[in-house]
Amino acid sequence: MKALIAAAAVWLATSALAAPKPDNALLKAATAEAPAVTGTLKSLVEVESGSGDAEGLETLGRYLEGRFAQSGGSVSRVKPLPGTVGDIIVARWKGTGKGRLLLIAHMDTVYQRGALAKAPFKVVEGAAGPLAYGPGIADDKAGIAVILHTLPLLSARDYAELTVVINTDEERGSVGSGPIITEMAKGMSAVLSFEPTVYPETMVNGTSGTNTVIVTIAGKSAHAGAAPEAGINAMVEAAHVIAVTKDLDRGPGKRRFNWTVVNQDRGVRNIIPNNVTLIGDLRTATLAEVDQFRAELAERLKTPAVAGAQVVAEVRVNRPPFDVSPASSALIEEAQAIYATLGRRLPLMPRTGGGTDAGYAAIAGVPVLEFLGLPGAGYHTTDAEYVHLESVPSRLYLAASLIRRLGR
Numbered sequence: 334m335k336a337l338i339a340a341a342a343v344w345l346a347t348s349a350l351a352a353p354k355p356d357n358a359l360l361k362a363a364t365a366e367a368p369a370v371t372g373t374l375k376s377l378v379e380v381e382s383g384s385g386d387a388e389g390l391e392t393l394g395r396y397l398e399g400r401f402a403q404s405g406g407s408v409s410r411v412k413p414l415p416g417t418v419g420d421i422i423v424a425r426w427k428g429t430g431k432g433r434l435l436l437i438a439h440m441d442t443v444y445q446r447g448a449l450a451k452a453p454f455k456v457v458e459g460a461a462g463p464l465a466y467g468p469g470i471a472d473d474k475a476g477i478a479v480i481l482h483t484l485p486l487l488s489a490r491d492y493a494e495l496t497v498v499i500n501t502d503e504e505r506g507s508v509g510s511g512p513i514i515t516e517m518a519k520g521m522s523a524v525l526s527f528e529p530t531v532y533p534e535t536m537v538n539g540t541s542g543t544n545t546v547i548v549t550i551a552g553k554s555a556h557a558g559a560a561p562e563a564g565i566n567a568m569v570e571a572a573h574v575i576a577v578t579k580d581l582d583r584g585p586g587k588r589r590f591n592w593t594v595v596n597q598d599r600g601v602r603n604i605i606p607n608n609v610t611l612i613g614d615l616r617t618a619t620l621a622e623v624d625q626f627r628a629e630l631a632e633r634l635k636t637p638a639v640a641g642a643q644v645v646a647e648v649r650v651n652r653p654p655f656d657v658s659p660a661s662s663a664l665i666e667e668a669q670a671i672y673a674t675l676g677r678r679l680p681l682m683p684r685t686g687g688g689t690d691a692g693y694a695a696i697a698g699v700p701v702l703e704f705l706g707l708p709g710a711g712y713h714t715t716d717a718e719y720v721h722l723e724s725v726p727s728r729l730y731l732a733a734s735l736i737r738r739l740g741r
Contacts (some may be wrong), residue, residue: 417509
């Protein structure tokens with residue numbers, strides 16, 4: 334028995350010595366920096382910056398220019414591709430390290446002006462600690478806040494070059510900024526993307542490609558009471574289209590497809606509608622899945638239910654999917670090891686149905702790590718979007734540690 338006790342004592346002592354230890358100086362600095370994040374979140378949330386809101390995006394862009402300049406960055410603006418509102422804010426730092434790193438986040442939200450009045454910024458106590466609420470706070474203003482407050486934890490020896498890109502059209506598929514992100518990612522040692530994660534935090538095995546499905550239906554107008562049979566009811570045909578395509582959604586973890594918008598040029602109660610446009614959201618893991626969906630959709634719609642109706646379908650590819658490469662997997666393992674020093678876990682979850690700019694960055698052929706923002710929930714819901722402030726010190730520590738390990 335004495336021998337067993339002695340052996341156990343040696344094992345415990347050896348295990349304790351072998352257990353990973355955090356960088357205490359960095360952890361202390363991250364913990365000291367964390368309280369200021371709440372104030373930054375308030376400042377960011379209280380500028381309404383919905384996609385397409387030129388005034389709000391300009392105001393927030395000026396705020397970010399000032400913050401990055403205060404941190405010693407060389408700040409510039411990059412014009413997005415035509416059709417996108419708001420300049421891309423780019424900040425650069427030169428250092429004495431070895432790695433070139435790109436940090437990305439977005440300032441636009443899904444909310445239109447007026448959402449803040451209905452759901453003002455607030456901090457409330459939750460079961461797992463304080464929660465900060467506000468439109469767009471998790472997606473993705475918290476990601477910007479993490480970047481802003483990671484910068485003071487770094488020194489010039491932590492990177493050869495550090496570039497931050499904040500775009501303005503992520504919620505619309507980054508069609509104006511995605512190719513620019515791809516170009517900026519080329520030649521980088523790694524790209525770190527600051528989209529939100531869930532709580533408790535996880536890493537992700539990939540994000541979905543986002544695509545738009547448009548079906549236009551042309552019919553013929555007629556008096557709805559006197560001679561409806563003389564018309565061709567585009568709305569009835571639209572109902573048929575929805576009915577025969579709803580099972581094209583394959584469920585969680587697979588291809589997702591849902592009709593989300595119905596448009597009609599002229600809607601009058603007593604006129605048989607002669608045109609309807611259906612818009613749907615398609616999420617795919619590969620570009621090949623888009624082609625497969627396109628073929629299946631065409632097969633379902635080849636025979637209209639209403640005689641004479643003309644149905645035209647189009648599938649537009651917006652944002653490419655992000656697939657975790659071996660190099661990206663190595664970044665995930667690095668992040669998991671860093672978090673383990675804090676006694677926290679970062680389990681790897683399957684591909685998410687959401688689409689992010691990680692897909693554009695990955696096209697450059699460089700390793701990409703996604704979900705480095707704050708953990709939260711309620712994305713895209715005006716009065717219920719929030720982040721966990723309890724996680725702020727560990728998220729700052731994680732971001733700074735990754736930059737140091739990749740940049741030195």
